[in-house]
Amino acid sequence: MLPSAFKASKRTPAPAPGAAGAAAQTPEIRSRGTVPVRCATPGPLRRPAPPKPRPARPQRAGTGPRETSRLRSSAPIRSRSSSSSASRSPFLDGLVEHIRTCYIRQQKNRGKTVEPGPVRACFTSFGSVGDSGSSSRGGVSMIRLLIFLLGLALALPALADQIVLKNGDKLTGQIISSDAATLTLKTEYAGDIKIKRDSIASIAADAPLNVQMADKTVVATVAPAAEPEKVVIQAPGAEAVTAPLAEVAAFRNDPSQRAYERELERNLHPRLNDFWQGFVSFSVAGASGNAETATYSTSLAASRAAGKNKMALYFNQVYATQSTQQPFGATANRLSGGYRLDRDVSRRMFVFATTDFDYDQFLDLDLRSVVGGGLGFKVWKSNRGFLDVGSGGVFNREKFGSGLIRKAGELLINEELGLKVNSRLKLSQRMSLYPNLSDTGQYRLNLDTGASMPIFGWLEWNIGFSSRYLSNPPPGLKSNDLLYTTGIRLSFDQTKIR
Structure with missing residues (x-):
C-alpha cells in the first residue's frame, strides 16, 4: 500500500521539455514521515496523511503540559560543538593543568618515569565542562568534574619529603633540620622522628631546603641521584650538582635555618644577657599554737656559658625564729654566696x-x-648532664665574733655533677674539700645537693640539702651545720635555640 503522496505523483503528468525552468521553481511539499513531492502544476493538492501519534511520555509529578511546553520553548537550542566550546572554564582548565604538573613533578622526585602523553589525556578528558546539548547535562558534567577532582585530591599522596632508608623503608613528612649525626623529620602520624644519617639511602624534597655544604649554604631542591647514597642538588640559576650524602653537612627548612643563624650569631658575638640558665627558689615554714616558729629560706643559682668562657654565681640564705620559750629570737641565721x-x-x-x-x-x-x-677536667658531658673535677689552691681568712682572726692556705679539691634522670627529674650535686696547709690535719668540707621536678612550664618543685663542716670550730660550738629545705622555684634557660 503506497502512501497518498506517491499516488498523487503518479497522476501528475510529466512536464514538457521547455518547462524545465518552471519545474525548477515548483515548490516542494514536505510532510513528516514522507518523501518530498514536486508539483508540476498549481492547484489543490491532497494533504498527506498525518503521522501516527507517538505514545505520550509519563509526566513528572508537579509538571503539566503548560509548564513542559514553557520550559521547552524557553530553552535555547545549541549544537554539541558550540556548547562545548562556549562552556569551557579557563579556571578549571588551569586547575587541571596545575594538578597534572604537580603529579608529574612528584613522580619524578620519587624516581619514577612518567609519560606526559597518557597523563595529559587522562587529565584533559575532564577539562571541558558542559559538553552536552542542554544546561542540565552541563550541570551534571560540572558535578562529575568536581567529584573527580575531589577523588584525585584524596587519592594522590600529599606532596611531602621522602626519606628512603638503606633497608628499603620509606618515610614521608617534612624535613625540619639535620646535622652530621641525625635528621629530624616531622610527620603527621608520629610527630618528630630522629633518623640516623648513616642509615639514609636517599632524600627527596618537594620544597627547597637550605643545604649546607663544606664551603657554602645554598637554597636548592633535593632529589635522589641515579647512584646510591647520593643526591642531586639543584639551586635556582645554577647547574645541578650530584653529591654524596656524607658530604652534605646539614639540611634545614627556613624556620630552622633562621634559628641556626641566630644561634650562630649569639655564639660569635654573645651579649652579657645571653646564655644564662638557673633558678630562684623560695621556701617558707611556720607553726603556731603550742609552738611559735617561722623559717624562711632563699637560694639562687645562675650560670652562663658562651664560647670558651663560663661564669657561675650562687647565693643561699636561711633565717628561722621562735617565740615559744625564752629566749625568744633567731634560731638560724646563715648567708653564703x-x-x-x-x-x-x-x-x-x-x-x-x-x-x-x-x-x-x-x-x-x-x-x-x-x-x-x-x-x-671535664670527665663527662652530654645532653643528659656533666661531671667536672678540679684541684687547686685557695687563701682563707676567717673572722669570728670573739675577735679571733685566722688565715690559712688551703688545698682545693672539688667536684660538680648535674644529671637529668628523665624528662621530669633533675639532680645536682657539688662538693668542695679544703685541707688546711697551714695547720695540717684540719680541713673544711662544703656539700650541696638538690633535686627538682617541673610542675608546669618554668615553675618547679625542689628539695635541697646543705652541709658546712669545720674541723676546728671555736670552743663550745659544733663542727657541722646542716640545712635542708623544700619549696618551689622559678627556672629560666636561655641556652635553648629560640
Whole structure:
C-alpha cells in the first residue's frame, strides 16, 4: 500500500521539455514521515496523511503540559560543538593543568618515569565542562568534574619529603633540620622522628631546603641521584650538582635555618644577657599554737656559658625564729654566696678562679673570705648532664665574733655533677674539700645537693640539702651545720635555640 503522496505523483503528468525552468521553481511539499513531492502544476493538492501519534511520555509529578511546553520553548537550542566550546572554564582548565604538573613533578622526585602523553589525556578528558546539548547535562558534567577532582585530591599522596632508608623503608613528612649525626623529620602520624644519617639511602624534597655544604649554604631542591647514597642538588640559576650524602653537612627548612643563624650569631658575638640558665627558689615554714616558729629560706643559682668562657654565681640564705620559750629570737641565721669563672684551654681541660663568702650567726662567724683557683677536667658531658673535677689552691681568712682572726692556705679539691634522670627529674650535686696547709690535719668540707621536678612550664618543685663542716670550730660550738629545705622555684634557660 503506497502512501497518498506517491499516488498523487503518479497522476501528475510529466512536464514538457521547455518547462524545465518552471519545474525548477515548483515548490516542494514536505510532510513528516514522507518523501518530498514536486508539483508540476498549481492547484489543490491532497494533504498527506498525518503521522501516527507517538505514545505520550509519563509526566513528572508537579509538571503539566503548560509548564513542559514553557520550559521547552524557553530553552535555547545549541549544537554539541558550540556548547562545548562556549562552556569551557579557563579556571578549571588551569586547575587541571596545575594538578597534572604537580603529579608529574612528584613522580619524578620519587624516581619514577612518567609519560606526559597518557597523563595529559587522562587529565584533559575532564577539562571541558558542559559538553552536552542542554544546561542540565552541563550541570551534571560540572558535578562529575568536581567529584573527580575531589577523588584525585584524596587519592594522590600529599606532596611531602621522602626519606628512603638503606633497608628499603620509606618515610614521608617534612624535613625540619639535620646535622652530621641525625635528621629530624616531622610527620603527621608520629610527630618528630630522629633518623640516623648513616642509615639514609636517599632524600627527596618537594620544597627547597637550605643545604649546607663544606664551603657554602645554598637554597636548592633535593632529589635522589641515579647512584646510591647520593643526591642531586639543584639551586635556582645554577647547574645541578650530584653529591654524596656524607658530604652534605646539614639540611634545614627556613624556620630552622633562621634559628641556626641566630644561634650562630649569639655564639660569635654573645651579649652579657645571653646564655644564662638557673633558678630562684623560695621556701617558707611556720607553726603556731603550742609552738611559735617561722623559717624562711632563699637560694639562687645562675650560670652562663658562651664560647670558651663560663661564669657561675650562687647565693643561699636561711633565717628561722621562735617565740615559744625564752629566749625568744633567731634560731638560724646563715648567708653564703660565691662567684666562679672558667675558661677552656682544650676540649676537656679548663682553668678556673673562685671566690666564696660565708656568714653564720650561731657559728659566731662574722665573715669567711676564700679566694683561689686551679685546673679542672671535664670527665663527662652530654645532653643528659656533666661531671667536672678540679684541684687547686685557695687563701682563707676567717673572722669570728670573739675577735679571733685566722688565715690559712688551703688545698682545693672539688667536684660538680648535674644529671637529668628523665624528662621530669633533675639532680645536682657539688662538693668542695679544703685541707688546711697551714695547720695540717684540719680541713673544711662544703656539700650541696638538690633535686627538682617541673610542675608546669618554668615553675618547679625542689628539695635541697646543705652541709658546712669545720674541723676546728671555736670552743663550745659544733663542727657541722646542716640545712635542708623544700619549696618551689622559678627556672629560666636561655641556652635553648629560640
